[in-house]
Amino acid sequence: MSVIAEQLSIQYGQTVAVDQVSFEAQAGQITVLLGPNGAGKTSTIEHLEGYRAASSGSSSVLGLDPITDHRKLTKQVGIMLQQGGIPTAIRPRELLQQYAGFFPDSLDPEDLLARVGLTDRSKTPYRRLSGGEQQRLSLALALIGKPKVVFLDEPTAGVDLEGRDLIRSLLLALRQEGVCVLITTHDLAETERLADKVIIIDHGKVIAQGSPSELMSATSSDHLLFGATPNLDCAALSAAVGSQASETSHGEYRVEAPPSPALVAAVTSWLAAQNIQLTDLRAERQRLDDVFRRLTDSSDSTGSTDA
Amino acid sequence: MKAIRSQTRTELALSSRQGEQLLVSLGIPLLILVFFSSIDLLPTGTEEPIDFLAPGVLALAVMSTAMVSLGIGTGFERTYGVLKRLGASPLGRGRWVMSKIATVLVIEVIQWVVLISASMLLGWSPPLSGWVCAIAGALLGTAAFSGLGLLMAGTLPGLATLAAANGLYLILLLTGGMIIPLSELPAPLAAVAKLLPAAPLAEIIIGSLTVGGSVASWAWVSLTCWAVIAPLAAALLFRWE
Numbered sequence: 113m114s115v116i117a118e119q120l121s122i123q124y125g126q127t128v129a130v131d132q133v134s135f136e137a138q139a140g141q142i143t144v145l146l147g148p149n150g151a152g153k154t155s156t157i158e159h160l161e162g163y164r165a166a167s168s169g170s171s172s173v174l175g176l177d178p179i180t181d182h183r184k185l186t187k188q189v190g191i192m193l194q195q196g197g198i199p200t201a202i203r204p205r206e207l208l209q210q211y212a213g214f215f216p217d218s219l220d221p222e223d224l225l226a227r228v229g230l231t232d233r234s235k236t237p238y239r240r241l242s243g244g245e246q247q248r249l250s251l252a253l254a255l256i257g258k259p260k261v262v263f264l265d266e267p268t269a270g271v272d273l274e275g276r277d278l279i280r281s282l283l284l285a286l287r288q289e290g291v292c293v294l295i296t297t298h299d300l301a302e303t304e305r306l307a308d309k310v311i312i313i314d315h316g317k318v319i320a321q322g323s324p325s326e327l328m329s330a331t332s333s334d335h336l337l338f339g340a341t342p343n344l345d346c347a348a349l350s351a352a353v354g355s356q357a358s359e360t361s362h363g364e365y366r367v368e369a370p371p372s373p374a375l376v377a378a379v380t381s382w383l384a385a386q387n388i389q390l391t392d393l394r395a396e397r398q399r400l401d402d403v404f405r406r407l408t409d410s411s412d413s414t415g416s417t418d419a
Numbered sequence: 420m421k422a423i424r425s426q427t428r429t430e431l432a433l434s435s436r437q438g439e440q441l442l443v444s445l446g447i448p449l450l451i452l453v454f455f456s457s458i459d460l461l462p463t464g465t466e467e468p469i470d471f472l473a474p475g476v477l478a479l480a481v482m483s484t485a486m487v488s489l490g491i492g493t494g495f496e497r498t499y500g501v502l503k504r505l506g507a508s509p510l511g512r513g514r515w516v517m518s519k520i521a522t523v524l525v526i527e528v529i530q531w532v533v534l535i536s537a538s539m540l541l542g543w544s545p546p547l548s549g550w551v552c553a554i555a556g557a558l559l560g561t562a563a564f565s566g567l568g569l570l571m572a573g574t575l576p577g578l579a580t581l582a583a584a585n586g587l588y589l590i591l592l593l594t595g596g597m598i599i600p601l602s603e604l605p606a607p608l609a610a611v612a613k614l615l616p617a618a619p620l621a622e623i624i625i626g627s628l629t630v631g632g633s634v635a636s637w638a639w640v641s642l643t644c645w646a647v648i649a650p651l652a653a654a655l656l657f658r659w660e
Contacts, residue, residue, distance in 0.1 A: 186508055197504030200499065
């Protein structure tokens with residue numbers, strides 16, 4: 113296992129930022145720490161990067177202690193800070209050449225510039241790059257030393273759609289090469305697309321973890337959700353399908369029965385009889401949104417979900 | 420060695436691109452040298468103003484690079500998380516410090532070459548025998564002022580370092596015996612100045628590079644103390660984030 117956190121807690125004075133967090137991340141997988149802002153994601157990842165000591169618990173990165181063996185780990189770990197870390201006057205090529213000089217064996221700065229799409233911006237000072245270009249440069253910096261583990265704190269924050277596609281394809285390539293990729297995000301769409309494993313953190317605690325499909329089917333469903341024209345006659349629908357139906361929000365309906373093929377058929381034929389357009393139908397499988405909202409709402413927080 | 424070379428190259432490239440750093444490290448000393456040697460306004464106490472001003476600005480150059488440029492540059496690097504990011508690279512603190520020292524020394528050599536050339540064009544002819552002491556003084560001064568610069572950079576926010584380093588520079592420029600001899604200052608002020616690092620640095624460099632001059636022993640004692648205490652304090656109190 114490339115990264116292990118066991119009962120890890122991190123405190124700032126009296127404030128407990130990370131509370132007995134346990135998880136593992138393995139090589140050749142993308143592991144996502146998902147949670148709202150202030151959930152403890154950055155504290156956790158900065159501990160693994162060697163910046164924050166734990167107040168209790170233990171952790172290991174490539175079999176070493178991230179704090180006491182920090183010097184040894186710097187050659188094998190690539191990181192991307194949530195913000196800053198790069199001199200405002202430096203040029204992308206210069207920056208990658210500088211860091212390439214710190215490693216016994218590094219990627220070629222020119223190749224890396226091309227991979228993150230910054231070849232034609234290689235002489236532009238950092239401060240004049242767009243937010244997305246700055247993030248891509250920061251990601252390139254994480255990769256320059258051919259790391260075995262990469263820690264990326266909000267890698268797609270402030271990146272436009274095109275940039276996101278590029279970052280996503282780079283991360284998938286790293287997974288292919290067998291790198292252990294650990295990222296933090298509060299972006300559900302990104303998580304659903306990328307994650308092999310999701311660890312949902314809120315208020316410093318792990319509230320769920322597993323593969324996206326495990327999480328999305330974690331609770332065996334006892335209801336059917338569908339979307340259609342608003343203001344349907346729910347009483348008539350309930351009578352027709354033999355189970356309680358209600359409109360949960362504008363044009364969103366919920367039928368209180370296990371989503372058997374018979375129930376699905378009954379609902380759709382009732383809609384068909386009245387020629388009502390069905391916009392979506394969700395049975396067993398929930399969307400990660402639903403899981404995330406349900407879990408974080410119950411612990412009283414506001415999960416932001418900018419897609 | 421490769422890592423130190425890489426880091427030093429970047430440091431020098433970034434320094435050369437900062438207009439205000441160039442102004443402080445070369446512009447101001449050159450201006451003082453040329454202006455006050457052609458217009459005999461300052462009470463230099465020497466027959467030719469250049470004989471006092473030339474070694475004086477060599478001392479000033481050491482102070483401006485080691486304290487002002489290094490302090491302000493490092494202070495902003497700390498504020499912008501540059502030091503934090505470097506901390507996660509294999510460079511390491513030891514090699515980072517060595518790169519900073521190398522950068523300061525390279526800039527000082529360039530300053531001295533330019534200022535000595537300009538001074539000689541203005542008619543300065545220092546005794547050859549004085550250079551060993553002058554360079555020893557410059558190295559002690561570099562240690563002392565680098566310590567002060569890094570102490571400010573490592574404990575104050577970036578903008579506060581900018582203000583403190585520039586403020587201290589101005590005070591030490593006027594009271595440090597670099598462009599106005601200590602003998603011209605009120606006695607109590609001169610006594611205090613001798614305890615600060617600028618006056619002993621000026622005393623050593625000017626005393627060594629003046630024909631028939633000598634260096635008072637208080638200067639070596641005072642500057643050596645600063646050269647030990649300031650870097651030590653910086654090492655103990657420096658916060659990386």
